[in-house]
Amino acid sequence: MxxxxxxxxxxxxxxxxxxxxxxxxxxxxxxxxxxxxxxxxxxxxxxxxxxxxxxxxxxxxxxxxxxxxxxxxxxxxxxxxxxxxxxxxxxxxxxxxxxxxxxxSCGYYQAALTFNKRDLLSVLKPYGVKMAKSYYLNQGEEIEKDEILRKVGLPCFVKANRAGSSFGITKVHKAEELAKGIEHAFKEDTEIIIESFLKGTEVSVGVITYKGKTTVLPITEIVSENDFFDYEAKYQGKSQEITPARISEKEKKAVTQIATMVYKTLGMKGYTRSEFILIDGVPHMLEMNTTPGLTEKSILPQQALAAGISLAELFESAVKEALEEN
Incomplete structure (x- = not known):
């Protein structure tokens, strides 16, 4: 049947x-x-x-x-x-x-946790996961510009806390740009996170359960033509997505270990794609996506193909896993 x-x-x-x-x-x-x-x-x-x-x-x-x-x-x-x-x-x-x-996809708790960037990073910090300095702000709260910049510095990123595809993100270079970035983020969410700029190599790491095993797919290096990996860079060809990433074996091992640890520690299943900045070989985590893009041009399918996994095999594996778990 x-x-x-x-x-x-x-x-x-x-x-x-x-x-x-x-x-x-x-x-x-x-x-x-x-x-x-x-x-x-x-x-x-x-x-x-x-x-x-x-x-x-x-x-x-x-x-x-x-x-x-x-x-x-x-x-x-x-x-x-x-x-x-x-x-x-x-x-x-x-x-x-x-x-x-x-x-x-993953369970309801894992989805809610990872979708909230602030909560995800707070949970992972005690496990030794490196990340940017951050400042949290909710809609209606007083904006303490000097305090924000003292904590995160310039340039910094203002992000909607619960949004994807780079909606609600601004890279702020000057103090006078901060208010506009905050206003833009609040159009997407009532909570925002303001993070320090991390200068390094950006990589995207797909971790999935494939044929019953936790599998790290070939890592993708992100090289944006724009100021950062924004919506235009992601979806309108303004970036290079290089798989496998041009990183050292030591860097590959380090980011693979962190991504695997996070997947297992959080009790994930299905597909995840996490973003990291490598600084002097040390991975700094930005976020995790639990329903990443699945078009033929999306990063996770590219990584699967680089691993010799067809899209038919990738998608069927997710269905089989879900049916076997129930």
């Missing part, structure tokens, strides 16, 4: 369109011989399942089923391709756990 797999995509955040591309790519490569595949669009306005002709059928949220013509379809597994809320912050994970429905 072929299993019914729902590929959820879209979401509530600024990453909605990027998520649609990821979900479509999963739909393209996941085996249609082994599975009945259904694309499910999640948005603030509707949850809808698309048929092959792109006709929409509403999802019954009481049990995450769909009625297509005369047939009620229930799903055996959900492939999570949502970037941002509600697919990367734990909301969908908790919902599916209540329904006892297997899904491919």
């Amino acid at each position: 072929k299993l019914n797999i729902a590929i959820i995509m879209g979401g509530y955040s600024s990453e909605h369109q990027i998520s649609l591309l990821s979900g479509q790519n999963v739909y393209k490569h996941l085996s249609k011989e082994r599975y009945n595949l259904f694309r499910v669009i999640i948005s603030t306005k509707k949850w809808a399942c698309l048929d092959d002709a792109d006709r929409e059928y509403p999802i019954d949220r009481s049990d995450f089923s769909v009625q297509i013509e005369d047939e009620k379809i229930s799903f055996h597994c959900v492939f999570n391709a949502i970037h941002g809320s509600p697919g990367e912050d734990g909301l969908m994970q908790a919902y599916f756990e209540l329904l006892n429905l297997p899904q491919t």
Whole structure:
């Protein structure tokens, strides 16, 4: 019997369109011989399942089923391709756990923790993970410009605390630019994190569970043509993503050990992609993504291909893991 797999995509955040591309790519490569595949669009306005002709059928949220013509379809597994809320912050994970429905990403606690940059870094700091100096600010709080700059210095990064794809990020070079950067970040989130600039080599490390084993994929070096790895650099060709990274064996070993330790310590499963800055060979962690981009041009799929793992194999492995865990 072929299993019914729902590929959820879209979401509530600024990453909605990027998520649609990821979900479509999963739909393209996941085996249609082994599975009945259904694309499910999640948005603030509707949850809808698309048929092959792109006709929409509403999802019954009481049990995450769909009625297509005369047939009620229930799903055996959900492939999570949502970037941002509600697919990367734990909301969908908790919902599916209540329904006892297997899904491919990490658990709800791990998703909520890693989506919150401030909380993630605070949890990892006692484990010896190096990171930038930081200052936390919530919307409505007084902005102590002198205190902020005394702690993090210039240049610095102002970031939305719970956002991805470089939405809500500004690199601040001058003190008079700080207020504008804070205003920009608050458009994405009510919480922000302001971090010191780390000068070094930026690398992206994919850690996944593949065929039952924690696997570190070939590391990617990020070389942005812009001032930093912003949205334009990520999605509009203004960067080089070099896999494998041009780093020494010592640096590769160090960042691999840290990324693996973090994955296991946090009890992760599924796909993760973490960003680090290497300074004098020492990895400094920036963040972790638990539903990273899955288009053919995205970093994690590039890393999988460099490891000899096809996209069909990569995506099927996530489904099998989810089904075996349930």
